[in-house]
Every structure is written in structure tokens, then in C-alpha cells.
Amino acid sequence: MTRLETIPHRAMDLASNAVGSLRQHMPSRAGTLLQTGMTLGALKTGARVAGKFARRNPAILAATVAGAGILWYAVHRKARQAEKNEIQGQSRRVDARQPTSGSAAGQAETSYTPGAN
Helix, strand or coil: CCHHHHHHHHHHHHHHHHHHHHHHHCCCCHHHHHHHHHHHHHHHHHHHHHHHHHHHCHHHHHHHHHHHHHHHHHHHHHHHHHHHCCCCCCCCCCCCCCCCCCCCCCCCCCCCCCCCC
């Protein structure tokens, strides 16, 4: 290998070493701060887009708010009705018993198989 061929390899090694040392010296909170900044930026952009949409389409915005209110009222009313119609008391499960061979006089003995018709 000539010296000109080893220069790109050496440059890549130096660059990877520099990145590795930069990561080691970076504070541990930097990733959290970066994520928080990206979240705030996305929130700001979303608010700007929503504001433009609301100014351009006020009828759609009003219909959306009215629909959300109607939906909330329906859920609230259904919950109140369910609370009013709540059944008070206790219940217990009663399992079916298989007939014993001596109790059914004159009948042929059958075996019980679940799911068979």
C-alpha cells in the first residue's frame, strides 16, 4: 500500500476516535435536553399550523368543537344511566350436573362430551 492509499483509512480512524471521545465527554443530560428541544419545536410548529387552519376554516373548527361536546354529553349520560340501573344483589354460578346411572330408570346411559351435539 502506498502512503496515498492509507490516508483515507487514517482519516476515518481519526474521525471515529474524535466522535467517540466527544460522546464520552458529553453530559448525560444532553440527550434529554435535545429531546425536550425537539418536542417543544414540534409543539410550536403544530400550534402554528392549527392556528392557520382555524383561521382559514372556522366552520370546520366550530363543527369539531360541537361534535366533541355532543360526544362528551352522550358518554356522560350513558354513564349516569348505567349507574342508575345498577343491579343490587349477589349472584352465584350453578353448574349443570350429569345424571347418575341409577337416577334415570329405563333410559339408556349416555356419556357427556362437551361441545358435541
